[in-house]
Amino acid sequence: MPSTIVEGRNVNDNRTLTPDFCIIGSGAGGGVCALKLVEAGFDVLVLEEGPNIPEVDGPAPGQKRKMLNEREVDMYKLLYQEGATRLTKDGGVKVLQGRCLGGGTAVNWSACLPPRKETLDEWQKRGLPFTRQNLEPYLREVVNYLPIVRNDKYNTSARKFMLGCAKHDIQGENLPNNTNDCRECGSCGVGCPYDRKMSGFVKWLPDAVQLGATIYTDTKVDRLAGSGDLIREVHAHFIDGKTRPTNRKLVVRPTKGVIMAAGAIGTPSILMRSDLDLDGRVGKFTHIHPVTITIGKYPESTFPAYGVPDNMWTSKFGAGPTGYLIETGSFYPVLSASATLQHGDELHRIMRDYYPNGAISYAHHTTGFDPKEKYGTVELDDNGDPELDYKIPKANVKPMQESLVMMTRIHLAAGATSVYVMRNPPLEIKNDTQFKEIRKIDFTQPQRSTIFTVHVMGGCQMNKDDKRRCVNNDFTFTGKKNLWVADGSIFPTALGANPQVTIYSLALWAAREICERHQRPFNFNHQQGGDLPWPGY
Amino acid sequence: MAGILSSVLNAAAHPKERSEVTATTFDQLNRKTALILFAVAEAVLGEGFLLKAPRFIETVDDYLNYQRPAQREQFLLALLLAETTFGLTIGGTFRHFSHLSLADRRKILEKLRSSSQSLRRNIYSAFVNVSASTYYASDLTWPELNYKGVSVDHPEILQQQPPIPWRPDDPRPIED
Numbered sequence: 001m002p003s004t005i006v007e008g009r010n011v012n013d014n015r016t017l018t019p020d021f022c023i024i025g026s027g028a029g030g031g032v033c034a035l036k037l038v039e040a041g042f043d044v045l046v047l048e049e050g051p052n053i054p055e056v057d058g059p060a061p062g063q064k065r066k067m068l069n070e071r072e073v074d075m076y077k078l079l080y081q082e083g084a085t086r087l088t089k090d091g092g093v094k095v096l097q098g099r100c101l102g103g104g105t106a107v108n109w110s111a112c113l114p115p116r117k118e119t120l121d122e123w124q125k126r127g128l129p130f131t132r133q134n135l136e137p138y139l140r141e142v143v144n145y146l147p148i149v150r151n152d153k154y155n156t157s158a159r160k161f162m163l164g165c166a167k168h169d170i171q172g173e174n175l176p177n178n179t180n181d182c183r184e185c186g187s188c189g190v191g192c193p194y195d196r197k198m199s200g201f202v203k204w205l206p207d208a209v210q211l212g213a214t215i216y217t218d219t220k221v222d223r224l225a226g227s228g229d230l231i232r233e234v235h236a237h238f239i240d241g242k243t244r245p246t247n248r249k250l251v252v253r254p255t256k257g258v259i260m261a262a263g264a265i266g267t268p269s270i271l272m273r274s275d276l277d278l279d280g281r282v283g284k285f286t287h288i289h290p291v292t293i294t295i296g297k298y299p300e301s302t303f304p305a306y307g308v309p310d311n312m313w314t315s316k317f318g319a320g321p322t323g324y325l326i327e328t329g330s331f332y333p334v335l336s337a338s339a340t341l342q343h344g345d346e347l348h349r350i351m352r353d354y355y356p357n358g359a360i361s362y363a364h365h366t367t368g369f370d371p372k373e374k375y376g377t378v379e380l381d382d383n384g385d386p387e388l389d390y391k392i393p394k395a396n397v398k399p400m401q402e403s404l405v406m407m408t409r410i411h412l413a414a415g416a417t418s419v420y421v422m423r424n425p426p427l428e429i430k431n432d433t434q435f436k437e438i439r440k441i442d443f444t445q446p447q448r449s450t451i452f453t454v455h456v457m458g459g460c461q462m463n464k465d466d467k468r469r470c471v472n473n474d475f476t477f478t479g480k481k482n483l484w485v486a487d488g489s490i491f492p493t494a495l496g497a498n499p500q501v502t503i504y505s506l507a508l509w510a511a512r513e514i515c516e517r518h519q520r521p522f523n524f525n526h527q528q529g530g531d532l533p534w535p536g537y
Numbered sequence: 538m539a540g541i542l543s544s545v546l547n548a549a550a551h552p553k554e555r556s557e558v559t560a561t562t563f564d565q566l567n568r569k570t571a572l573i574l575f576a577v578a579e580a581v582l583g584e585g586f587l588l589k590a591p592r593f594i595e596t597v598d599d600y601l602n603y604q605r606p607a608q609r610e611q612f613l614l615a616l617l618l619a620e621t622t623f624g625l626t627i628g629g630t631f632r633h634f635s636h637l638s639l640a641d642r643r644k645i646l647e648k649l650r651s652s653s654q655s656l657r658r659n660i661y662s663a664f665v666n667v668s669a670s671t672y673y674a675s676d677l678t679w680p681e682l683n684y685k686g687v688s689v690d691h692p693e694i695l696q697q698q699p700p701i702p703w704r705p706d707d708p709r710p711i712e713d
Contacts, residue, residue, distance in 0.1 A: 058689070070687035077602075085600065085603070085608070090659075185688035242599075243602060301683055333678070334674045336673070337669035338670035341650070343643065343664075343668075345583070356682055382607060425650065446655045447655065
């Protein structure tokens with residue numbers, strides 16, 4: 001097959017392809033597997049549901065840049081699942097996931113953390129083989145290849161956070177980023193237009209294509225087909241620029257196997273459409289990091305959209321099965337407005353008060369550690385599309401209240417005159433006597449507050465327990481010899497940290513397993529360099 | 538089932554005509570749902586909102602393409618339900634949502650917001666989220682937020698060697 005990127009929207013015929021491997025999804029897991037398998041000499045095909053991100057003429061003479069214009073109204077529909085309007089089944093959680101070449105790596109805020117040691121310890125109890133020690137060469141490969149670096153140019157939100165933390169004797173820490181000479185435009189969340197964020201479409205995928213991989217974008221996988229313990233075909237159809245079917249089909253007959261890397265909602269949904277649900281285990285025990293958000297209002301203009309978005313955090317509250325990490329970020333008009341459960345003059349007042357003078361902090365909450373809790377379930381709707389049924393676990397309610405209290409304390413200590421908490425109706429905190437209002441928020445009831453998540457995990461988990469296991473420790477799908485899973489869906493719990501680096505590392509491990517199975521070389525090429533950029537974590 | 542209900546409600550809906558709604562071709566909306574959307578958005582955003590977000594209806598219609606079809610159907614159904622069932626009896630006559638005054642439409646929004654039923658709160662959230670996010674996507678609204686726009690509109694910074702940060706009137710100190 002000629003190596004290239006084929007845009008499915010422009011394909012005018014039905015096609016049949018016969019690569020060695022078909023990788024479904026081009027995000028963190030898919031990109032890694034594509035590069036490592038093509039390095040090993042395999043003929044690799046990657047299928048991506050979302051669009052390609054081609055280069056266009058930039059505004060400066062002779063300048064080229066990715067087709068990313070930073071405008072929320074254009075980018076959300078281009079880069080995110082369901083135009084960034086994806087919700088859980090009961091509408092209670094906004095689920096932001098990438099849907100484009102590079103998947104989540106294209107839209108994340110560049111934050112790079114390794115897996116929590118505490119999480120890996122829990123995973124070992126559930127039979128998974130990973131430790132920080134045996135993951136080290138994989139982490140090192142990721143850190144040096146991308147690279148992951150310390151960027152200590154802090155935006156206003158981070159500066160306010162550091163100031164408030166210092167007054168509460170909390171250690172604010174640098175959060176490493178996968179950026180290179182960052183321009184600080186602040187637009188990581190709508191796609192870096194300068195290729196300074198080392199996303200999948202900047203690093204893994206172009207390198208894979210250069211070595212011979214082929215990528216089809218705008219290609220939605222319907223189902224896998226096979227017999228016995230082998231998958232023999234992947235059935236897909238092409239979609240247009242507005243996600244509508246073009247009536248052109250693709251059949252892939254991989255000679256060596258299929259690698260699922262469509263994410264924790266996409267991978268289970270494809271398996272379920274393929275009648276590979278393992279007696280109902282697939283799609284179960286899906287986890288998120290529920291995110292609570294505060295916006296502090298400060299006396300001066302803060303220009304909250306600009307600067308490095310996500311390079312400041314604290315791990316002080318991260319321990320335990322329901323711990324949380326506080327990070328800082330950027331925010332933009334549409335994202336802000338979409339979170340504001342308000343209407344009329346008050347809507348505009350909140351936007352005018354809190355946007356120009358706002359600084360943001362938010363907390364990712366760990367979930368998934370209680371073996372008796374159901375957590376989330378990926379289901380198929382009447383059209384065969386996935387939806388996530390998820391209720392905030394009761395054990396997380398108090399930590400979510402407390403993260404809001406803590407972030408509010410930090411803002412007030414940093415000089416905020418009030419702090420906006422996204423409750424319904426909106427809550428504006430000016431002093432600690434009002435904290436009792438935060439502690440009344442019932443996160444289990446949809447639309448009593450605004451809850452986001454940008455990390456979905458599990459649903460096709462690796463586990464020694466036969467009643468839960470979907471994926472074996474060699475990353476093969478249970479009962480299928482030539483089907484592997486290499487994305488965040490294999491996590492048996494939520495990670496408790498931003499998952500991109502962990503998915504990269506586990507996908508490298510999966511690629512090594514596949515190469516060993518087929519007696520092909522798997523090489524670490526980027527082991528040089530100093531210490532990993534997470535001292536003490 | 539939802540499709541049948543939607544057809545019935547669509548037939549029953551007779552939203553108030555508004556000359557401001559000039560769009561004539563739609564991907565997902567139709568004239569009726571566009572008029573109801575206008576009435577909802579006016580309640581959320583205030584009179585004259587199209588002056589600052591002139592492509593509001595077209596933008597929402599475009600975004601509906603990207604939604605999961607079942608979720609899109611629910612949103613369109615919510616518009617039709619709002620029009621046909623969320624009215625008020627005024628002077629002994631039941632008046633449908635789009636025919637109510639701005640103040641009365643906002644009373645209904647307030648009831649939806651504080652409802653004990655999560656379905657009603659979800660409808661409130663959908664109406665507010667769609668209206669507010671689409672409105673503030675328009676660059677005509679950005680000056681009131683002191684939002685200076687995006688860096689790719691400023692090619693002058695691209696002429697300089699990196700790392701040259703994007704700092705539009707930005708008071709943040711430039712580090713060494």
